[in-house]
Amino acid sequence: MRAVVCREWGGPDKLRMEDVPEPEPGPGEVVIGVKASTVNFADSLMIKGQYQTKPEFPFSPGLEAAGVVLRRGRGARRFQPGDRVMAMLAHGGFAEQAVAREADTFRLPEGMSFEAGGTFLTAYVSSHVALRWQGRLQPGETLLVLGAAGGVGLTAVEIGKAMGARVIAGASSDDRLGIARAHGADEVINYETEHLRDRVMELTDGDGVDVCYDPVGGALFDQALSSLGWGGRILLIGFVGGIPQIPANRLLVKHRAALGSSLRFFRFHAPDKLRKSVDELVEWYLAGKLRPLVTATFPLEHAADAIRSLTERRATGKVVVTVDGSDE
Numbered sequence: 001m002r003a004v005v006c007r008e009w010g011g012p013d014k015l016r017m018e019d020v021p022e023p024e025p026g027p028g029e030v031v032i033g034v035k036a037s038t039v040n041f042a043d044s045l046m047i048k049g050q051y052q053t054k055p056e057f058p059f060s061p062g063l064e065a066a067g068v069v070l071r072r073g074r075g076a077r078r079f080q081p082g083d084r085v086m087a088m089l090a091h092g093g094f095a096e097q098a099v100a101r102e103a104d105t106f107r108l109p110e111g112m113s114f115e116a117g118g119t120f121l122t123a124y125v126s127s128h129v130a131l132r133w134q135g136r137l138q139p140g141e142t143l144l145v146l147g148a149a150g151g152v153g154l155t156a157v158e159i160g161k162a163m164g165a166r167v168i169a170g171a172s173s174d175d176r177l178g179i180a181r182a183h184g185a186d187e188v189i190n191y192e193t194e195h196l197r198d199r200v201m202e203l204t205d206g207d208g209v210d211v212c213y214d215p216v217g218g219a220l221f222d223q224a225l226s227s228l229g230w231g232g233r234i235l236l237i238g239f240v241g242g243i244p245q246i247p248a249n250r251l252l253v254k255h256r257a258a259l260g261s262s263l264r265f266f267r268f269h270a271p272d273k274l275r276k277s278v279d280e281l282v283e284w285y286l287a288g289k290l291r292p293l294v295t296a297t298f299p300l301e302h303a304a305d306a307i308r309s310l311t312e313r314r315a316t317g318k319v320v321v322t323v324d325g326s327d328e
Helices: 041-048 114-134 153-162 174-182 196-203 220-226 248-252 263-269 271-286 300-311
Strands: 002-005 016-019 029-039 064-072 084-088 097-101 105-107 142-145 166-171 187-190 209-214 228-236 257-260 294-299 318-322
Touching (some): 041 300, 084 097, 114 228, 153 174, 153 209, 166 174, 166 196, 187 196, 263 271, 294 300
Parallel strands (some): 166 187, 228 257
Antiparallel strands (some): 029 064, 064 084
């Protein structure tokens, strides 16, 4: 089978298309014939050796996939060969076949395309886990989403609205804010031309927000922290802008909390909550409350270009790598 292979740490230019043996499922695993796999920022970190886990060489990047079950390992009984599924992966999504734990594999909702399914789990579940279980977002609260037109930020906008919150979307351009607005944002802030904290205070009558969803970090973090009201929670999702330092005194005086949220290990430590998250997300999708936005697709042989489009911040929504025959 064909696969995009990483044999040394580095950027996308180090990746090569190769013919490799078909994978065999272990106990409790399934092999999926991949139709689509989404590019995540974590893929760029993984191929550089900078991610939370470092696979042994050689490996294929790709942390999620949608496709059709081909084979099952011992003890895997929830799915039959031919079932349409989506799955979270340790790695390996940028290939014609990928291995997934059956516990991390879910049936593709009725009417959902493979391309949409390939984008669904990592971004939507990451945001749901953060907002539902960590941030404890409540109906009527105000949510500030940074990077609101990006792959994960846009899902947080939609989920915030589905949970009954007032959503303020922040992004670096008016075009990106238009996308956030189209997906449900109540208010928008261009933090390239406006002061984030000052504008938040204007929009909240000086109260600040209850929850801030931050996949950006970096220089924007200080303003985001200052945008929290009393008892506010800031959710640390990622650090595309750099890893900030948190001044503990500013948490204490306003009863604030800074909470990390990573889906990578959550699924091992809280599988019951994970299933509840997926069930609620699928329910919202079927109700039309969630609309996965795919803005670019690349064939498998151009997976390196797909990663570049994300890391160079040329993409809004999700970037998808497709395998021949993925069209439905």
